[in-house]
Amino acid sequence: MASPVLDPTLTLPTELKNLRFKPNIKRIELKNSTISVFQKCSSLKQLKQIHARILRTYSFVDHFTLSKLISSSTISEFRNLDYATSIFEQTDRPNIFLWNTMIRAYSATSALSGKTIFLFSRMQEEQDLKPDKHTFTFVLRACAQNRSLCEGEQIHGVVLKFGFESDNYIHSSLIGLYAACSRIELARLVYDKMPCQGLVSSTALIDGYVKAGRINSAREVFDGLRQKDKILWTAMISGYAKSDQPEEALQLFQLMVREVGAVACESVIPSVLSACARLGALETGKWLHRFLNRHRIKLTTRMATALVDMYAKCGLIDVAVQMFDKILQPDVVAWNAMISGLALQGNGQGALGLLQRMERAGTRPNESTFVAVLTACAHSGMVDEGKLKFEQMRTKYKIEPKMDHYGCMVDMLARSGCVEEAEEFIKTMPIRPDGVIWRSFLDGCRGQNDVARAELAMAKLMELGCCESTDFVILANIYASLNRYVEAGKVRRLMKDREIEKQAGCSSIEVEGGVHGFIAGDKSHPRSDEIYSILSELMEVMLWGEADSNAASTFPDFSCR
Missing domain, CATH: 1.25.40.10 (Tetratricopeptide repeat domain)
Structure with a gap:
């Protein structure tokens, strides 16, 4: 393999400079030092520098080291698929582990997922290598991303040929493929033919039903399972939240707390907070916030973002700002949630100010950011500012509307x-x-x-x-x-x-942790008689309030403050 050019001007962190590569090192020692050094790299330049040092120092570079190098250049924050591909193409007879590393890298990039199938074909034609279960999982995921039903069905045939029809992860990938291609019945057929429906495949089928808009079918699968892990609970609760059924999401979460305990519920809390935001269930959202503090659950960026979104949509924008300011390194999703919250309040100036803060912090706005910013301008009557941001989106940020x-x-x-x-x-x-x-x-x-x-x-x-x-x-x-x-x-x-x-017209109100929905003219609520009785009293007071100011004064002032 040709050695990359060593950049003498590149400055490495002290801990990387002090690493000593010894000639004639044993392979096991090389593996250990490789894992350590690649984990410390924080840029592509550093990775290339380490790569050059390894090539100059050692008389060999094994497949394990190359796989770690390729993984670092494709999975890390500074990923560069072109560099990884150049390393792979210069490798003499890569083994299945190296092929899988490259296939995984391509399958993880939506725009390049189509090349995954081509790489899979090359692997079999050029080296006659037998795929393993990891290969099939990555290739099927790429087919799902690319909506490549025909190729996916062919891969399904190869799965059967090589005898992987009992692997739970491959089955979940097949279910995901057919669901992504709007063939949910085929996904269910694959699921039903499994000798044992595992939790991974069940989760995939539930996700498939949710995407197909069949939330009731998803619940049937969920209820039919005796054992449920937190991932399965999360899939079902998130499914309700995505399907615009936040009440069911909250009810299922309460059941989850009783069934699996509080700590196991950590992963599903962002979805439940999202449901609270949609319903305006502020008290339940506050309870969840206290729940996190009481059980000392770490407040991740994702969790804090969900709290920001919930407080903003429930009208407590000041609390949302306080939560946002506690996030040490907000990502673009967190910034977007806060900008969207200000947009809902009609605070266009605040939203534009936050956009400037976001850029100064080094976070690049994305498509969702500009949806929030333009919404803020619309709700604030800031037409000129909105036109400017729409134009800058294309010219300055290269984002196509x-x-x-x-x-x-x-x-x-x-x-x-x-x-x-x-x-x-x-x-x-x-x-x-x-x-x-x-x-x-x-x-x-x-x-x-x-x-x-x-x-x-x-x-x-x-x-x-x-x-x-x-x-x-x-x-x-x-x-x-x-x-x-x-x-x-x-x-x-x-x-x-x-x-x-x-x-x-419909509305909802939260009382003692429960969300009650009302539709105009509806009498299905169990306490509808009491509700209509109080409404009659209120109507009487409003009708005669001007004539009898004393009667009206006994009721609270509902005017805008």
């Missing part, structure tokens, strides 16, 4: 009454606008009573086949506000003809 970003821009312009500019923006979009964009535009037309553009937006929504009851109601209300009652009546008759009913 996606549908979410275009949607934020249309929402910002429409909210500010610039419906004509919003229409021109939609016309110049390089991608076809979806229903969310046209719905934001329609909502902006309502504020301006711009009936012509509202009709355009409605026509586009109908063309896309994604009309909702609220769209019809908005258009009818615009007609009515302009005294065009004939057109308003036609819209409502159209709703009736299409059997489109206005969605009932």
Whole structure:
């Protein structure tokens, strides 16, 4: 193998400088020193320097050392797949361990996962090596990422050929493949044919059902298992949170605490906090925070980020800021959570200030960051600032806008009454606008009573086949506000003809740790009689409050403070 050029200008940390490589060292000693030195590298330059020293010092470099070198250059924070590939291509007859290391590296990179299958074919053609269970796991994962169903089915055949049909990890990879390719029934068939359904495969099937939107099927698999580990519990609870069923997520978490104990619940707490954020279940979120402190569970960045998100979405933005400031090295997800929290509060200046802090801290914004920033500008009426950030996203940060970003821009312009500019923006979009964009535009037309553009937006929504009851109601209300009652009546008759009913308003409230949901006109709650009785009293007070100020004063002041 050609030796890399030694860079004399490179400065190594003292602990790396002091490492002594002895000629004629035994292989076992080389293995131990290799693990130690590669773990201490913090940049690609340092890794290349160590690589050069090893080549100059030793008369041999075994496959183990090369595999660690390749792993360090592909899995670490300073990963460089080109450098790893150059090392691999110059290796004489790499063994299965080296092939697996490269296949794993390619499969872990979504943009390059397609090359994994090519590398797998090369391994068998050039060296006639027999794949092991790790090879199949990595290749199947790449097929799932690439949605390569045809290639995945062929790999499935090779799995059967080499007799790995009983391996639980390979089965979970097969289930993940078929689920990713929207073939959930095939995934279930693989699962049912297993001689013993393990926890790994069961978790994969539950994840598959969640992705397919079949949360009830996922729960059937979960309930059918006698033994459940914390990963399985986490998959099911996270599935409920992702499926917009936060109440079920909270209920299952409470069951998990009773079944497996508090400490084992650490991994699922971020998902439960997410459910609390969606429900506005502040008291449960606070209880979880106390739960973490009481059981001395380490507050990781992920955990702290979940708390920031929960407090922000539940309205306690000051507490969210305090939690954020406790994170020593916030990652981009943590920054995004805090910026999103400020956006929800309509604090555009605060969100832009936090973006500047983020950049000064050396964290590069991503696509989600700009969704949060543009949302903050939209909610704050900061049109000029929003336009500037949208432009900088492409020019300064080289991030190509996606549908979410275009949607934020249309929402910002429409909210500010610039419906004509919003229409021109939609016309110049390089991608076809979806229903969310046209719905934001329609909502902006309502504020301006711009009936012509509202009709355009409605026509586009109908063309896309994604009309909702609220769209019809908005258009009818615009007609009515302009005294065009004939057109308003036609819209409502159209709703009736299409059997489109206005969605009932719903809300939820947290009482003593339990979340209670309410729908307009609903009487299914077990204490509905009491609730409606109190509502009647409140209505009476509101109706007669002006005449009897003394009666009204006995109730708390609900005015905005």
